[in-house]
Amino acid sequence: MPLVFAGVCSHGPGITGRSDQAEPKVRDAFYASLDEMRVSLEAARPDALVVVAAEHFANFFMNNMPSLAVGMAEHYEGPIEDEAWLGIERRRIPGDADLSRRLIEEIMQTSDVAFSEEWLFDHGVMVPLHFLTPKYDLPIIPMNINCQGPPLIPLERTWEFGRSLRRAFDRVPERIALVGTGGLSHWPATPDSGVINEAWDRTFLEHWCETDREALCNYTDGETYREAGQGGFEIRTYISVAAACAGSKGRVWFYEPIPIFAVGCTVATFEIASSGATSLESP
Amino acid sequence: MSLYALQKLLYELNRDQAVQRRFSTERESVIRGYELDSEEEEAILTEDVGLLYVLGVNGQILMHYAAWCGLEWQEYLEAMREGLRRHGPVRRGLYSTVWE
Numbered sequence: 001m002p003l004v005f006a007g008v009c010s011h012g013p014g015i016t017g018r019s020d021q022a023e024p025k026v027r028d029a030f031y032a033s034l035d036e037m038r039v040s041l042e043a044a045r046p047d048a049l050v051v052v053a054a055e056h057f058a059n060f061f062m063n064n065m066p067s068l069a070v071g072m073a074e075h076y077e078g079p080i081e082d083e084a085w086l087g088i089e090r091r092r093i094p095g096d097a098d099l100s101r102r103l104i105e106e107i108m109q110t111s112d113v114a115f116s117e118e119w120l121f122d123h124g125v126m127v128p129l130h131f132l133t134p135k136y137d138l139p140i141i142p143m144n145i146n147c148q149g150p151p152l153i154p155l156e157r158t159w160e161f162g163r164s165l166r167r168a169f170d171r172v173p174e175r176i177a178l179v180g181t182g183g184l185s186h187w188p189a190t191p192d193s194g195v196i197n198e199a200w201d202r203t204f205l206e207h208w209c210e211t212d213r214e215a216l217c218n219y220t221d222g223e224t225y226r227e228a229g230q231g232g233f234e235i236r237t238y239i240s241v242a243a244a245c246a247g248s249k250g251r252v253w254f255y256e257p258i259p260i261f262a263v264g265c266t267v268a269t270f271e272i273a274s275s276g277a278t279s280l281e282s283p
Numbered sequence: 284m285s286l287y288a289l290q291k292l293l294y295e296l297n298r299d300q301a302v303q304r305r306f307s308t309e310r311e312s313v314i315r316g317y318e319l320d321s322e323e324e325e326a327i328l329t330e331d332v333g334l335l336y337v338l339g340v341n342g343q344i345l346m347h348y349a350a351w352c353g354l355e356w357q358e359y360l361e362a363m364r365e366g367l368r369r370h371g372p373v374r375r376g377l378y379s380t381v382w383e
Contacts, residue, residue, distance in 0.1 A: 018356060056343035061294050062287060080298055085350045120298065148343055150377065189342025190378065191363045230377055 003169045005044035005177035006245050007037060007269035008208075008238050009132075011053065012183065013123035014261040016087035016130055021260045033254035033267040034131035040269065041132055046177035048096055048139040049132070050103075050165070051125050052241065054147035054182045054234040058122035066114035067153035068161055070107065071142035072100035078121025088126050096139040099174055103141065106168035111161045113143075128181045145240065147182065147233040155217040158236040162243025169244070180241035182234030183263040185227065192229065194259035200227050201255065201264040204235060208268065209250030211242045231263070245270040286339045286375045288317040292327070293340060297347040332359065333366020339376025 019027065041049070058080045060066060076093045079086050097117070104115050119142050121129075129136065143165075145158060153161075169176040184204055185197035207215040216239050224232040242250070254267040292314070295302050306313045314324055326334040330352045335345055342363075349359040373379045 014356070021356075057294050057341070058298065061291060063291070081347060082350055148341065148377075150380065189346040191336075191360055191367065193342075193360055225380075 002274070003166060003178060003244065003272055004046055004175045005041050005269070006179070006241055006248075006272055007041075007267070008180040008182070008241050009034060009037065009128050009267050010183060010261070010263050010265045011124045011127045011181040012186070012188065012261045012263045012265075013081065013086055013127065015127050015265070016123075017085055018260050019087060022258055026256050026258055030254055030256065030258065030265045030267070031131070036253060037267050037269065038132045038134070041177055041179075044177055045175060046138065047174035048099055048141055049177045049179060050141045050143060050169075051128060052143045052145065052165075052178070052180040052237045053124035053128075054237050055122055055124050055144045056148055058120045058124075059116065059118070060144070060146070060149075062149050065146055065149050066144070067146050067157070068111060069114040069116055069144045070100060070104050071095060071117075071119040071140075072097050072104060072115045073117050073119060076119045076121055076140065076142065079126040080120045080122045081126075086123055086126065088123075088130050091136060093121060093129065093136050094139045096141065099139070099172065100141050102172050103168045106171050107161075107164045109164070110167065111157075111164035113161075124181055128179060132179065145236045147236055150221075152221060152233055153236065155219060155236065155239055158239045159213055159217055159243040162240035163246070165240065166244040166246075178241060178244055180237040182237040183231040184235065184238075184266060185229055186231035186263040187229035188231045188262050190230075193262045195229070196257040196259065196264045197228055198257050198264060200232075201257075201266075204238075205250075205252050205255060205266070205268065208238055208242050209252065211246045211248060211250070211270075213243070213246070216242060241270070245272055248273040285318050285320055285323060288319055289323045289327075289335070289338065290340055290344055290376075292317045292319070293335075293344045293348050296351070297344060303351070331366070332362040333364075334370055335366075336363040337366045337370040337373055339374055339379060341377055
């Protein structure tokens with residue numbers, strides 16, 4: 001089936017864990033936008049939701065760090081964080097091991113991915129699910145791009161990963177929704193937490209909406225670190241979604257810096273154009 | 284100079300309740316299972332979050348340890364700032380990398 005929904009959103013743990021410390025007006029507007037995203041996602045009637053996240057040492061460490069990984073389990077557990085700290089109750093989340101396996105087999109035609117039959121969800125997945133699938137009744141296929149432990153996968157390879165995803169989605173009968181999660185500029189969990197480079201973020205989102213491969217892949221990690229912090233490395237998740245939707249038009253539903261959430265809070269989706277990715281060639 | 288081992292200890296502590304139980308009751312024994320230098324051992328034994336940050340522990344690992352130690356968010360941020368004041372810049376790891 002064609003990809004039926006695609007978007008991106010922020011996932012900072014403060015979004016749920018420090019909700020009471022945010023300025024209410026902008027916080028509530030952000031939450032309302034996430035709820036609009038949920039409505040749009042549900043209207044697409046997906047059979048499964050693929051979440052491309054940048055997990056943060058919940059599953060993978062530097063003893064065996066995959067650049068790209070896909071979950072392949074019947075169910076998952078999360079959050080790994082303290083429930084009160086994150087503001088999300090620990091639970092079991094449904095997966096679909098068979099769908100994962102079929103997607104992985106197709107993805108492997110063009111991208112090298114690791115897979116795992118165990119996966120603990122951290123805030124990178126749980127915060128988006130808290131808003132987008134609050135009943136936890138939609139099978140989730142978790143995917144991870146290493147954005148934490150260098151060496152990091154080059155941006156061009158994350159673009160190719162996104163193309164591989166689209167090719168795989170087009171080859172399974174299920175209706176697939178895709179959500180990338182991460183920050184744009186941010187310095188999470190450091191003394192600079194709360195610093196946000198709004199201009200950098202907005203420029204990036206312009207390129208994202210145009211699925212501008214050259215511009216999106218032209219960032220260097222050095223530039224990103226200086227201008228957007230180590231959290232900026234998570235643009236890889238956004239780039240993979242843009243690549244999966246290459247040729248589509250993106251729309252930013254919400255963008256506002258919310259310092260106590262440590263990120264420019266973002267909700268954006270694509271009006272999905274036809275794939276163009278059914279061959280092995282990448283546009 | 285064993286940031287890898289230091290982070291691995293905290294990674295396993297963050298995600299494994301069995302390690303957490305052992306760490307609560309026999310911390311020195313747990314620490315001996317990792318190749319830490321004396322400064323790293325001291326930072327763990329005294330729950331010195333600021334020094335751990337300066338030694339290079341990634342914030343995505345450190346923030347969970349800080350919460351486990353009972354630090355509220357602002358206290359965690361202040362602990363890292365105090366660590367920088369007391370010990371100077373971050374010495375190793377992601378935050379000390381010179382990116383080209």
